[in-house]
Amino acid sequence: MSTVLTAPPVETKTNYLNESYGIKSWLLTKDHKRIALLYLAAITFFFAVGGFFAVLIRLELITPAGDLMQPETYNKAFTMHGVMMIFFFLIPAVPAVLGNFLVPMMIGARDLAFPRINLLSWYIYMVGGVFTLYAMVAGGVDTGWTFYTPYSSTYSNTQVMATAIGIFILGFSSILTGLNFIVTIHKMRAPGLTWFRLPLFIWAHYATSVIQILGTPVVAIAIVLVGLERAFRIGIFDPKLGGDPILFQHLFWFYSHPAVYIMILPSMGVISELVTCFSRKKIFGYGFVAMSSVAIAVLGFLVWGHHMFVSGQSVYAGMVFSILSYLVAIPSAIKVFNWTATLYRGSISYQTPLLYALGFIGLFTIGGLTGLFLANLAVDVHLHDTYFVVGHFHYIMVGGAIMGYLGGLHFWWPKITGRLYPEGWARLSALVLFVGFNLTFFPQFILGYLGMPRRYHAYPEEFQVLNVMSSAGASILAVGYIIPMIYLIWSMRYGKPAPANPWGATGLEWQIPSPPPSYNFEKTPVVTEEPYVYSHEEAQVV
Amino acid sequence: MVTHIEPKRVYLAVFAALMVLTVLTVWVSYFDMGDLSIVVALAIAVTKATLVVLFFMHARHSPRLTKFVIAAGFCWLVILIGLTLSDYFTRTWLPLPQGW
Numbered sequence: 183m184s185t186v187l188t189a190p191p192v193e194t195k196t197n198y199l200n201e202s203y204g205i206k207s208w209l210l211t212k213d214h215k216r217i218a219l220l221y222l223a224a225i226t227f228f229f230a231v232g233g234f235f236a237v238l239i240r241l242e243l244i245t246p247a248g249d250l251m252q253p254e255t256y257n258k259a260f261t262m263h264g265v266m267m268i269f270f271f272l273i274p275a276v277p278a279v280l281g282n283f284l285v286p287m288m289i290g291a292r293d294l295a296f297p298r299i300n301l302l303s304w305y306i307y308m309v310g311g312v313f314t315l316y317a318m319v320a321g322g323v324d325t326g327w328t329f330y331t332p333y334s335s336t337y338s339n340t341q342v343m344a345t346a347i348g349i350f351i352l353g354f355s356s357i358l359t360g361l362n363f364i365v366t367i368h369k370m371r372a373p374g375l376t377w378f379r380l381p382l383f384i385w386a387h388y389a390t391s392v393i394q395i396l397g398t399p400v401v402a403i404a405i406v407l408v409g410l411e412r413a414f415r416i417g418i419f420d421p422k423l424g425g426d427p428i429l430f431q432h433l434f435w436f437y438s439h440p441a442v443y444i445m446i447l448p449s450m451g452v453i454s455e456l457v458t459c460f461s462r463k464k465i466f467g468y469g470f471v472a473m474s475s476v477a478i479a480v481l482g483f484l485v486w487g488h489h490m491f492v493s494g495q496s497v498y499a500g501m502v503f504s505i506l507s508y509l510v511a512i513p514s515a516i517k518v519f520n521w522t523a524t525l526y527r528g529s530i531s532y533q534t535p536l537l538y539a540l541g542f543i544g545l546f547t548i549g550g551l552t553g554l555f556l557a558n559l560a561v562d563v564h565l566h567d568t569y570f571v572v573g574h575f576h577y578i579m580v581g582g583a584i585m586g587y588l589g590g591l592h593f594w595w596p597k598i599t600g601r602l603y604p605e606g607w608a609r610l611s612a613l614v615l616f617v618g619f620n621l622t623f624f625p626q627f628i629l630g631y632l633g634m635p636r637r638y639h640a641y642p643e644e645f646q647v648l649n650v651m652s653s654a655g656a657s658i659l660a661v662g663y664i665i666p667m668i669y670l671i672w673s674m675r676y677g678k679p680a681p682a683n684p685w686g687a688t689g690l691e692w693q694i695p696s697p698p699p700s701y702n703f704e705k706t707p708v709v710t711e712e713p714y715v716y717s718h719e720e721a722q723v724v
Numbered sequence: 725m726v727t728h729i730e731p732k733r734v735y736l737a738v739f740a741a742l743m744v745l746t747v748l749t750v751w752v753s754y755f756d757m758g759d760l761s762i763v764v765a766l767a768i769a770v771t772k773a774t775l776v777v778l779f780f781m782h783a784r785h786s787p788r789l790t791k792f793v794i795a796a797g798f799c800w801l802v803i804l805i806g807l808t809l810s811d812y813f814t815r816t817w818l819p820l821p822q823g824w
Contacts, residue, residue: 368789396800432808483803487811498814499807 197600197697212297213700218283219598220304225271225279226667228311231318232266233660235259240622240653248640256639257324258340264327269349270311272583273441276448277359277394278307280590281387283598285363287691288381290372290709292701295365296358303358310352317344326637328438331419331430335411343412346405353402356444360394363387372690374709378472381689381713382465385472386451389479393440393447397483401437404430428494435486443482445579446546447475449586450517453539456589457521458714459687460536461528465714467520474513481510491562500559507557514550518543533685534608538589541616545581549574552627567637570630576623588615588666595670596684600697601677607669615662621655688714728785738779745772 198215208216238259242250251259282300286293294300317323323345325334334342367388371380408430410416417423419430458465465471487495487503521543530536552574555561565571596602625648630636634645641649683692690707691698749768757764778784783794 396797400804428811429808432811433804436804436808483800484807487807490811496811496814497818499811502807502810 195695195699197695198700199600199697201700210301212293212301214282214286214294214297214300215598215698217300217304218279218281221274221278221282221307224304224308224311225275228266228270231315232263232271233663235263235266236656237660239263240656242639243641243649244653246641246643246646246649251639253639254324255322257326257637258322260637261323261326262318265314265323265345265349267579268327268441268445269352270307270314272445272579273356274307274359275445275583275587276452276590277363277387277390277444278303278355280452280587280594281363281390281448282359284594284691285366285384285387286370287694287698287702288384288689289367289370289375290690290703290707291366291370292703294362295370296362299358300362303355303362306351306358307355310348310350310355313344313348313351317341317348320344328434329405329408329430330434331408331411331425331427332421335408335419335430343409346409350402350405350409353398356394357398360391360398363391364395367391372707372709378469379709379712380472381451382454382468382471382475383448383451386447386454386475389475390444390447392476392479393444393482397437397440397444400433401441404433404437407433428490431490431493431495432486435489436483439486439489440479440482442575442578443478445583446586447478449542449583449590450475452586452590452593453521453542454517455687455689456535456539456593457524458716459593459685460533460539461525461530462716463524463528463714464712464716465520466523466526467516468712468714470516471520474516477513478510481506481513485510485557488557488562491559492566497559504557504559508554511550511554514546518547518550532609534603534605534612535589535593535685537609537612537616538585538592541612541619542582542585542589545577545585545616545619549577549581552577565630567635568630569626569634569636572636573623573626573630576626580623581619585615588612591670592666593685594691595673596680597691597696597698599674599677600680600695601673601675602680602684603673603677604669607665611662611665611669614658614665618655618658618660618662622652622659623655625649625651625655688716728782730779730782730785734779738775741775742772 198213208220211217211220238251239256242248242256242259248256282294318341321341323338323340323342325338325340325342329342329346367380367384407418411418411420411423411425415423417425419425419427421427454465454471485503485507487499488507491500491504521539552570556565556571556574592603592608629645629648629652632645634641680696682695684696685692690703690709693707694702745768749765752764752768753761755761777794783791786794
């Protein structure tokens with residue numbers, strides 16, 4: 183990899199990519215930027231694995247009959263799709279790649295607070311990945327990514343243990359990343375960089391880190407308890423042993439609902455950066471956007487019971503969780519309104535990162551509003567466990583989180599690699615992705631409303647047209663992912679050399695060369711003004 | 725960062741207190757106090773945990789930020805247990821239909 187990533191010819195100084203060569207210089211690196219690239223390679227691999235299972239699912243669902251896979255195989259396919267995409271791609275995607283690369287640079291630091299722990303987190307991630315891949319090739323697991331008991335603890339005879347161990351180990355990688363970010367943001371800000379001068383990307387990562395630290399241990403404990411019950415018949419979740427299966431759902435969703443915000447909050451931070459840069463305007467309502475990240479992180483912990491309205495949870499608890507769930511809409515709406523207010527009368531240039539940001543705003547709004555349907559107790563009885571839910575969370579996770587990730591990857595690609603990507607291809611692929619995404623997942627709202635349950639490999643014939651549309655959309659979506667993968671790799675060698683600040687953006691990361699030197703800043707920068715000061719003079723830069 | 729070093733006798737005293745409380749836990753378990761049994765057992769356990777956090781984990785002389793982080797951790801535990809119990813305590817309010 184290091185041989186491909188050479189510095190642009192105009193840049194004679196050494197940078198983090200050409201400072202040293204060889205496998206060892208990468209695998210033993212303590213540089214946050216190289217660790218970010220290690221993560222980039224790893225999560226791209228797991229994204230491809232998760233994508234492979236998505237292809238299998240959509241192929242099976244082209245026809246009403248279950249003719250491609252056995253029902254058991256189909257169960258394993260959607261389980262592996264969920265496990266890979268959620269735990270190994272979406273949760274680490276923005277924080278571990280863009281966050282690792284940018285958090286120190288944006289606050290004027292030379293590295294994260296604990297560089298060794300940062301490298302350790304990558305190795306822990308890989309060990310967790312190896313366990314889960316082993317589970318996959320040793321027969322797979324069929325519980326769904328949610329591991330609901332008592333099926334996972336008592337009845338399933340697939341590779342539950344290996345997968346559970348993999349995810350348990352992986353959790354520590356997430357905790358360590360969060361810990362590193364919190365300490366770094368508290369202790370290593372450049373002189374003059376007060377809390378309310380921080381870029382919103384940093385606020386979003388701060389909020390994310392809080393969730394990672396407070397939530398992840400709970401899911402780890404829940405998984406250990408499943409393992410203990412499977413191995414030693416200790417009665418925790420199995421009613422026959424005196425346990426309660428719904429307790430697992432409480433413990434699981436206490437983490438896994440906030441985990442949705444681990445996926446979306448960092449992307450929201452990316453969108454705030456993109457919207458201000460490409461509308462040449464200061465963000466509208468900085469304080470509200472910053473605090474809405476913190477509010478989402480806190481409120482996100484109070485809503486988990488909305489996954490359990492029809493599971494046997496008390497209806498009174500359901501009412502409380504339903505009301506609390508509506509509250510999350512407030513900070514989410516603040517963000518969306520403030521982004522649109524920022525765009526209003528801005529000097530907008532439709533570069534690729536902004537296309538992704540606009541895609542995010544639209545798709546996240548649809549995903550968020552359909553979430554309100556599901557937070558409604560009575561409506562959820564009809565929609566629970568249907569394709570409506572599948573459509574809803576894909577709009578948030580794929581339409582939201584991945585759009586933000588790709589937008590951010592394009593925006594900071596010149597900084598990361600020192601090369602520009604081909605703008606025409608990038609705009610085309612953003613468009614293909616948007617079309618493919620909507621064609622894949624919008625029909626699922628209708629399917630779910632009509633009553634098609636999720637997690638079945640066969641369905642009644644009247645659902646076929648919408649399912650074929652969805653599968654066709656998925657193939658377009660796949661093209662939308664493959665094109666950027668090709669041109670981004672191509673640009674690492676053949677792209678035009680990037681200047682230090684190709685977008686004329688504000689922010690400390692743009693004041694250092696592309697790619698940055700190993701320790702980012704020769705001198706510690708001093709910050710004297712608020713973020714996002716885009717004056718008219720600066721607008722001429724691009 | 726100011727580091728405060730506790731004298732050894734404080735650690736020994738805390739250790740002794742933990743041992744006494746452990747013996748107390750075992751001792752009270754021989755009495756049937758009905759619903760109070762769990763309350764007493766948990767009260768002793770919480771006291772022990774507090775001692776460990778304050779002295780052995782040095783929270784007593786930590787900076788305010790560290791104390792805030794510890795407090796936040798406990799708040800989240802209260803959320804986890806409190807909202808979970810909001811389910812368990814209210815499940816029987818609405819009786820199941822007859823014939824199930």
